[in-house]
Amino acid sequence: MxxxxxxxxxxxxxxxxxxxxxxxxxxxxxxxxxxxxxxxxxxxxxxxxxxxxxxxxxxxxxxxxxxxxxxxxxxxxxxxxxxxxxxxxxxxxxxxxxxxxxxxxxxxxxxxxxxxxxxxxxxxxxxxxxxxxxxxxxxxxxxxxxxxxxxxxxxxxxxxxxxxxxxxxxxxKLETFNMEAEGLNSKGRSTRRTSRISKIRICFSIQKNITAKVGEKNIYLRILRPDGALLYHSKDDLFEHENQKINYSAMRTIEYGGQELDVCLYYQVDAGELTGGEYIADVFADGRNIGTLHFNLN
Structure with missing residues (x-):
């Protein structure tokens, strides 16, 4: 127990x-x-x-x-x-x-x-x-x-x-040859004495040119006196040259057919306008100078 x-x-x-x-x-x-x-x-x-x-x-x-x-x-x-x-x-x-x-x-x-x-x-x-x-x-x-x-x-x-x-x-471009200048008295006779000249005649021949435009052409003449003065009658007598308007002494319209052509232009001289010495005549057509001539008047 x-x-x-x-x-x-x-x-x-x-x-x-x-x-x-x-x-x-x-x-x-x-x-x-x-x-x-x-x-x-x-x-x-x-x-x-x-x-x-x-x-x-x-x-x-x-x-x-x-x-x-x-x-x-x-x-x-x-x-x-x-x-x-x-x-x-x-x-x-x-x-x-x-x-x-x-x-x-x-x-x-x-x-x-x-x-x-x-x-x-x-x-x-x-x-x-x-x-x-x-x-x-x-x-x-x-x-x-x-x-x-x-x-x-x-x-x-x-x-x-x-x-x-x-x-x-x-x-x-038209070209001239045989340019001649001549003073004419009142009877149309040739003279170089400025006191007797009533007209100045510029004659020339335009050469044959088959590439030039044919038809009517204005021929312009500028005559410079020995003192450089331009002979002209009216300020309205103008033509275009090198993009400007300039006076001309005489102008004539011709019929150009591409063949050789004889042309004469006349400038009517005013009394006492001329002096003795060397003159310069420039001819223009189609806006270009196509001929220049130096001539003397007494």
Whole structure:
């Protein structure tokens, strides 16, 4: 009886020790599991943070890739700007979410893939447009070269034309020969005494010229006295020479047919108008001086 009673406390003490040992073991095991899980969780969280940072980095690189796209198309530029704004908003959103929000991270990854695919499509379009622009630029350069060549040819032809016109003008200029001057008295007799001269007659021959224009021509005569004064009767007696109007002493209209032609012009002298010395007679036609003669009167 006593042995039984003595064994009871011993068994109770032994049970308590076993329970305590088991509890301690459980506590130790639970502690180990807790710290192990905590460590694993920390590693997982760190990985998710890195994944978020990497995702942000990839979106930023994508934004730079979009910024590098250049095109001359206003429509494409508008669409590219829209994509850039979208990427900028997504970067801001990613920075605000928690790294542990796995579902959101997956959504952004899908969006990143989609945006990359869209960008590749834009690259193809821009490359095609650039190729077309390059072809147009080359075609434009060829066109400019042709235009430059044509302009150069035209300029040369203009020079040739002007040269030919000058030659034609020179060739068509009337020329005189056998010019003679004579003073006539009131009876039509020849005299060189200025006091007796009532008319001055200038005669000459116009050379044959088949390139000159035929038809009526006005022949003008200018006679200068020894003192350089022009002999003329009216200030209204004018003709055009070298783009200005000048007076003439006498004028006659002839019919020129391209063949040699003899012509005489007369100047009616006013009383006391003449002086002794050397006179100069110039003949004009078609706005050009076609003959000059120096003669003396006493």
């Amino acid at each position: 006593n042995n039984t009673e003595n064994n009871k406390p011993h068994k109770l003490h032994r049970t308590t020790l076993i329970i305590g040992a088991v509890s301690l073991a459980l506590i130790v095991i639970l502690g180990i599991l807790y710290f192990k899980n905590r460590s694993e969780m920390k590693v997982l969280v760190d990985e998710m943070v890195q994944e978020k940072e990497m995702l942000t980095y990839e979106f930023e690189n994508l934004a730079l890739d979009y910024d590098s796209l250049q095109t001359s198309s206003d429509t494409l530029n508008t669409m590219l700007e829209r994509e850039r704004e979208k990427i900028s908003h997504l970067i801001e959103e990613i920075q605000t979410i928690k790294a542990t929000n796995a579902s959101k991270i997956r959504e952004y990854k899908k969006e990143l893939t989609s945006l990359r695919r869209v960008m590749k499509n834009y690259i193809v379009q821009i490359d095609s447009l650039n190729q077309s622009n390059k072809a147009l630029q080359e075609e434009n350069q060829q066109y400019k070269k042709k235009v430059t060549t044509m302009q150069s040819t035209y300029s040369k032809l203009e020079v040739v034309k002007e040269t030919l016109q000058e030659k034609v003008e020179i060739a068509s």
